[in-house]
Amino acid sequence: MGVMVETDSLSLKKMIDKQWNVPWELVERVEEIRIFVHKLQASLTHTFREGNCVADVLANEVVESQSTKEYNTFQELPSSIRRH
Template sequence: MILKQWKVPWEIVERVEDIRKRLHQLDAKIIHIFREGNTVADSLANEVIETQDTKEYHIFQELPGNIRRLLNMDKAQVPNLRIRNKYINIQWQEQ
């Protein structure tokens, strides 16, 4: 929507336009990233959703342990891979 590739629902047209203006002012770009490349933000969002509470962290030590671990992995440039297992459903037939 921000990149004008999808139609913007009328309910959020003003917000999207505001985001576009701010991006232009900042000379910023939006790029796509898979979930594996955004694990810290995904984990922080899940933390808020699970607790249904507003959270503020001011220093690294205040962060939950799993998020500190993910940040350290990002800092060390350890790749985060998505591995999918394909399960085969075999039904045995008696003969």
Template sequence: MTIETDSLTLKKMIKRQWKVPWELIEQIEDIRVKLHSMQGQVIHTFREGNTVADALANEAIDSKEKKEYHNFNELPTNIRKCINIDKAQIPNLRIRTRKINIQ
């Protein structure tokens, strides 16, 4: 089993490469035990490879009520779009622009 996270910090804490803040020690140890028992691994994925999870998380945060989706057609349009882009293996690029001040 492979778990992907877009948090490099979380990955490094789970792999004992970084010190775990005391507030998270129990949760991180729980994750380690479960990963070990399932012979799992944690890998880092960039945010661009995680658009479906980000869209679902944003939907949960923005929603005022609990929602359940039982099939693809019940999902919000923006999430269906992300899934279809993933299935088509279309790359998701993040383009940053910066403002240049000319004086």
């Protein structure tokens, strides 16, 4: 079984799946992603932004604090994240 990759960008998913044309300035990057997805035998799925809120909160926390944080258990997560 491969890896499941979720994206909240439906347009990116469609470009990777070759359903949409890729803007010329993104061609190389999208091809790199396609190769990587293939090597991992990954399944690429779309999730709505609401389903990505935990990742967004964690990313914002790192950007705002400008430091690296590691959580090893669910209980270590900030309560604002655990609610999601």
